[in-house]
Amino acid sequence: MDLTDNLTPVVTIGLNRNSNSFDYSMTELNNLVEANNMKxxxxxxxxxxxxxxxxxxxxxKIEELTQVVIDDGVNTIVANDELSPSQIRNIEKNTKARIIDRTGLILEIFANRAQSxxxxxxxxLAKLKYQLPRLHTSASQRLDQQTGTSSGGGFTNRGAGESQYELxxxxxxxRITHVNAELKESSKADLTKRKQRDRSETPTVALVGYTNAGKSTVMNGMINLYGENEDKQVMVKNMLFATLDTSVRKLTLPDQKRFLLSDTVGFVSQLPHQLVQAFKSTLAEAASADLLIQVVDYSDPHRELMMKTTEETLAEIGITNVPMIVALNKADKLEVQYPNREGDNLIMSANDEDSLKELTTMIKEKIFKDYQTLSLLIPFDKGDVVSYLNDNTNILKTDYRDDGTVIKAELKDVDAKRFAKYVLTTD
Incomplete structure (x- = not known):
């Protein structure tokens, strides 16, 4: 049995306004359709x-579309642009088929995938804001049904229809007010968590980029190498918007340096403004990060457009001054050498351990550059300090003297201040 038999058949439509990216946008639309369990x-x-x-x-062209709908036996049309209420109403009236615009399609995908x-x-919230200006479309349809063709009760029924619209x-x-209030409360809880992490002085790194660029695969590769619990891997699926929720994992490197890595929701061209605004709180992980890693599908010929979309979306939500590494992922699909680093760009494969280790080196250079190498003399009765240093810092050398243990280690600023009284001026 062909599994695609259970998918809703659709016709996709688009306007080519002499854009160089039109063909790609239609390909992307078709991929979005598939991501919504349609064909x-x-x-x-x-x-x-x-x-x-x-x-x-x-x-x-509308007449041609109507004939295509009839010939293919479909009842759903998906448009490559956001349509006005009157356009939706008129296309549906002509074709007798349901019309979904690009914004509506993305909203449907997000609604199906949201977990938290x-x-x-x-x-x-995004769906409600999208529906609000389109209310009169459905209201008018009810109005037509109520008035019908009779000549006696038209005025009364029209008034009832208008009342229903206002209601x-x-x-x-x-509901928009209520959801906004709930989101504010949720955002407060998330802000509290972030403040607690900030107080711990643990650096944060956020994966950002186009949907399906391999962010989750990068994250799982890093968890495999440095995660405290490999069971905490994130879902990976070769599909647009496979994951929506932001995942945060704590990673511990061999030299005891630690950082938090978050995997954020992916972007797509013409991402609805309602969704960009609605997901500000989710993307706050990226806004508060010490470092961004933009994951790019290096094998995709439209990667430059994808990078531009990512940067524009980040700018729209106010993320403009966070340092960034560009991880040009999926190099294993091309005949190129990897890992290959050029400045803050890394050609890599998330499935390659050497690539992930090189990415880790780049991360360390960015977020641990302020670490200090210090020698400390710890009295023998301060075993708890020695234990802390062994568990939380990169120990370079340990010696023993009559008056205590001498430890040479790399310390983050907060620990250097905390143990300043033990610092030796000379080794």
Whole structure:
């Protein structure tokens, strides 16, 4: 049995406005359709300088689309742009098929994938804000159904329909207020957690980038090498937006240096503004990070566009001044040498241990550059200090004297201050 038989067949449509990235955007749309458990049976495109304000496509193309819907036996159309309520209404009226625009499609995917309470609230908020200006589409449909063709009760029914519209609008606005309040409470809890991590002086590194670039694979590779619990791996799937929730893991390097690594939600071109705003709290992990690692699918010919999309999205949520390493991932799909480092760029494969170790070296150079190498004389009755240093610092040398233990170690600033009284001025 073909598993695709259970997928909803759709026709995708798009306007080519002489954009160099149009073909890629349509490919991406088809991938988004697949990520939403649908299958593309046909794509229809038209070259226009701007969309028809009433029907998106021109009149002739709408007629062609209607025939395609009939011939292919589909009842769903997916558009490559965000459509106005009137465009949605008119296309549905002409084709007798359901129309989903790009924004609606991404919102559906996010709604299906959200796992945590916060992610579900963020998606719900985005959907509510998307639905609010489109309310009169469904309200008008109810109005038409209520008035029908009779001539006697039209006025009364129209009033009832308008009342229903206002009621629906107030209900949506009330729910938006409620969800916003819940998200603020959730954000406070997350902020408290981040403040606790800040007080521990543990550096934070956030993986960012285009969806399906391999962020989760990079994270799992790092967990395999340095994680405290390998069972805490994150889900990996070759699909757009396979994961939405931000995952944070504590990593301990062989030299006892520790940092927190977070895997954030991926980006996509034309990511709906509602979602970008809704996911600000999730992406706060990236905003508060000491270092960003932008993971890029190096094997994708459109990688430059993906990098631009990532940087624009980060800028939109106010993340502009955080140091960044660019991890050009999936080099194993190309005939190139890896790992290969050029400045802050690394050509690598997340499935290659040497690549991950080179990435780790780059991370250490960025977040541990302020470490101090000190020699400390610890009295014998301060065994707890020796134990702490052995467990939490990179011990370079240990000697014993009549008056105590001499330890030469790399210390972060907070520990250097904490144990300043034990520091030897000379080895």
């Amino acid at each position: 593309v049976v046909e794509s229809l495109v038209q070259k226009l300088d701007k969309p028809d304000p009433a029907t998106y496509f021109g009149k002739g 309470r916060e992610a579900k609230l963020q998606v719900e 629906n609008r107030r209900t949506l606005e009330k």
